Amino acid sequence: MKTVGVIGAGQLGQMLGMAGRSLDLEFIFLDPSDNPPAASVGRVLQYAFDSHVGLQKLADLTDLITYEFENVPVMALNSISAGTPIYPPAAALRHAQDRLAEKQLFGSINIPVPEFRTVDCVEDLQTAANQIGLPIVLKTRRLGYDGKGQRIVRHADEIVAAVADLGSTDLIAEQWVDFDREISIIGARNVSGDIQMYPLSENVHSDGILQVSIAPADAAGLADVAERYLTDLLQKLEYVGTLALELFVAGDRLLANEFAPRVHNSGHWTIEGSVVSQFENHLRAILNLPLGDTSMRGFAGMLNLIGTMPDKSALKLSPNCHWHDYGKTPRPGRKLGHATIVAESPDNRDQEVRKLAKALGF
Numbered sequence: 001m002k003t004v005g006v007i008g009a010g011q012l013g014q015m016l017g018m019a020g021r022s023l024d025l026e027f028i029f030l031d032p033s034d035n036p037p038a039a040s041v042g043r044v045l046q047y048a049f050d051s052h053v054g055l056q057k058l059a060d061l062t063d064l065i066t067y068e069f070e071n072v073p074v075m076a077l078n079s080i081s082a083g084t085p086i087y088p089p090a091a092a093l094r095h096a097q098d099r100l101a102e103k104q105l106f107g108s109i110n111i112p113v114p115e116f117r118t119v120d121c122v123e124d125l126q127t128a129a130n131q132i133g134l135p136i137v138l139k140t141r142r143l144g145y146d147g148k149g150q151r152i153v154r155h156a157d158e159i160v161a162a163v164a165d166l167g168s169t170d171l172i173a174e175q176w177v178d179f180d181r182e183i184s185i186i187g188a189r190n191v192s193g194d195i196q197m198y199p200l201s202e203n204v205h206s207d208g209i210l211q212v213s214i215a216p217a218d219a220a221g222l223a224d225v226a227e228r229y230l231t232d233l234l235q236k237l238e239y240v241g242t243l244a245l246e247l248f249v250a251g252d253r254l255l256a257n258e259f260a261p262r263v264h265n266s267g268h269w270t271i272e273g274s275v276v277s278q279f280e281n282h283l284r285a286i287l288n289l290p291l292g293d294t295s296m297r298g299f300a301g302m303l304n305l306i307g308t309m310p311d312k313s314a315l316k317l318s319p320n321c322h323w324h325d326y327g328k329t330p331r332p333g334r335k336l337g338h339a340t341i342v343a344e345s346p347d348n349r350d351q352e353v354r355k356l357a358k359a360l361g362f
Contacts, residue, residue, distance in 0.1 A: 001026055002287065005062030005084070007049060009038035011326040011335065012068035012263050012279075015271070017041025019279035023287070030058045037326045050076040059084040066241060066286055070096045070261055071143060087191075087240040087286040092261040095237070099141045099172045102258060109232045111256045114248075119171035122163050128173040129159065135176040138162050142170065148208070152176070177255060179248035183217050184266040185226040188242045188281040189234045191288035196281060197227055198274060198294045201266045203246075209333065211362065212353065213266045213302045215273060218346075225254050233259065242267075242282035265304065265335070272322045273300030273342050298342040301353035303360065305337040310360050318352045 001024055006013045009031035017027045017038055027042030030051075036044060047054025050073040058065060064085040074090050074097070081090070095105045106113050117128035119138065129136055134156065140149035151162045153173075163171065182205065187197035199216035200223055219226075230245050244264030246257040267278040276284075276292025284291050298320075308330050312323060318341060325337040339356060343349035 002063045003028060003061065004283065004286075005030070005058040005065040006038065006042075006068055007031075007055075007058070007065065007072050008068035009033065009036035009044050010068060011037045011328070011337075013038035014041055014326060015268075015277075015279045016066075016068065016263065016283065019271075019277055020283055022280065023283055023289075025283065028058060028061050030054050037328060040327065049073060052076065052079055055080050064286060066282070067093075068262055085286075088243070088261045089238060089240060092237045092239055092243070096259060096261050097142055099139055099258070103172070105233075105236070106256045109229075109236050111229045111232065112253065113256050114175040114177050116172055116174045119163065119173050120169045122160050122168075125153070125159050125163050125171075125173055126156075129153065129156065132173065132175045137174045137176055138166060139172050139174065140166050140170065141172050150208075177248050177250055179250045179255070181217075181219075181249040182246065182257070183219060183222070183226070183249055183254075184213075184244050184246045184264065185223075185230050186242060186244045186264055186267040186270075186278055187227075187230050187234060188278070188285045188291055189239050190285040190291055191240050193235075194291055195231060195234060196291040196294045197230060198267060198270060198278065199223070199296060200226055201269070203266050207333070209304070209306060209335070210265050211304055211306070212357065213269055213300075214349070214353070215269050215300045215302075216296065219249065221252070222249065222254055229254070229256065237261075241285050242278050265338075266302075268324070268338050269300035269302040269340050269342075270294075271324075272340050273297055298344055299346045299349040301341040301343075301349050303339050303353065303357060303362070304335055305339065305360070306335055307332050309336045318356060320348075320352060321356065 003026040006029045009029035014037040029038045029044045059080045095101045119125045135154040138151050153162045182203045189195045201213045201215040202217035204212040242263045244260045248255045270277040322340045341352045
C-alpha cells in the first residue's frame with residue numbers, strides 16, 4: 001500500500017482522499033488548520049505550509065507528495081524534492097503563481113491571451129490604458145484567486161486609486177475581454193506522458209467565485225482547439241497530474257485566462273458525471289498508473305454552495321442530485337459544499353439545475 005502526502009487539507013484534499021480508497025492508498029496531509037475537511041480521510045500534520053520541519057516529516061512518511069492548491073512555496077518544496085517525488089512539477093507551480101510568467105508561458109506555445117502590460121507604478125497603468133484602452137483589468141501578479149487581488153478600471157480617474165489599492169508594484173494590466181462565455185478544459189497526464197481529457201465545462205461566476213458548471217459545454221468547433229491548447233501546455237511543462245485550463249469564448253476565438261496545476265472546482269461534476277473522476281485520475285497520473293476513462297455518464301451540472309450550507313430538503317427536488325458537504329464552518333464567500341445533477345439529456349439537466357438553483361436562492 002502506498003502513502004500519498006498532500007500539502008493542503010481542504011475540500012480538494014478530502015476528495016482526493018475519497019478517490020484514493022478504490023486505489024488502496026493511504027493519505028497524510030500537511031495543513032496548519034484545526035480540523036480541516038481532509039481530516040476525515042487521513043492523518044493531518046499541523047504545520048505551516050512553508051515549515052521545513054513539517055514538509056520533511058511529510059516526505060519521510062510518504063512515498064510521494066502532491067498538493068491541492070497553487071500557493072505552495074516553491075522554495076520550500078525544493079528543499080525536500082531530492083528525496084521524495086513531488087507532482088505536479090515545480091515549474092508548473094512557478095508559472096501558475098505569477099500571472100506575468102503564466103502569460104509568457106502561454107505565448108511561448110502560441111496560446112492566445114488578452115493583451116497585457118506589467119504595472120509597477122501609476123504611470124505604467126496610465127500607459128497601459130492608453131495603449132490597450134479602457135476598461136482594463138488590474139491584477140496582482142501573485143496570490144489572487146476567487147476574484148481577489150484585482151480591480152476593473154473603467155475610467156481614467158480610477159487609475160491612481162486602483163494602483164494604490166493593489167499595492168503599487170508587481171501588478172499586471174489585462175485587456176478587458178467582452179467574452180460570450182467562460183469555459184474550462186481539464187486533463188491529466190501521467191509520468192509516462194499519457195494524456196486523458198474531460199469534456200469542456202461552461203462556467204458561471206458570481207463576484208469572482210465559480211457558481212455553476214455545466215458539462216459538456218455546448219461549444220461546437222471549440223473543443224478541438226481547447227484540447228490542442230491543453231495538450232501543448234501539459235507537454236511544455238512535462239506535467240504530471242490533473243490540470244485545468246480556463247478560457248474565454250469570444251466569438252469564434254478562445255483566449256486563455258489562467259491555468260490551475262491541480263484538481264479544479266469546475267471539474268467537481270466528474271465525481272458522479274464521469275466514469276473516472278478528475279481526483280482519481282490525478283492520483284493515477286502521479287502514481288504512473290494507466291489513466292481512467294474520462295467519458296461522461298450523462299449530462300452534468302454542478303452548483304457551488306457558498307457562504308451558508310442550505311437545508312438538504314433541496315435534494316428532494318431531483319432524484320439525480322448528489323450532495324457534498326465539506327464540513328467547513330460557514331463564512332461569507334467560503335465554499336462549503338457542492339451539488340451535482342447528472343441527467344439523461346441536456347434539457348433535463350438544465351431544467352433540474354434551474355430548479356435547484358432557484359431553491360438555493362441563486
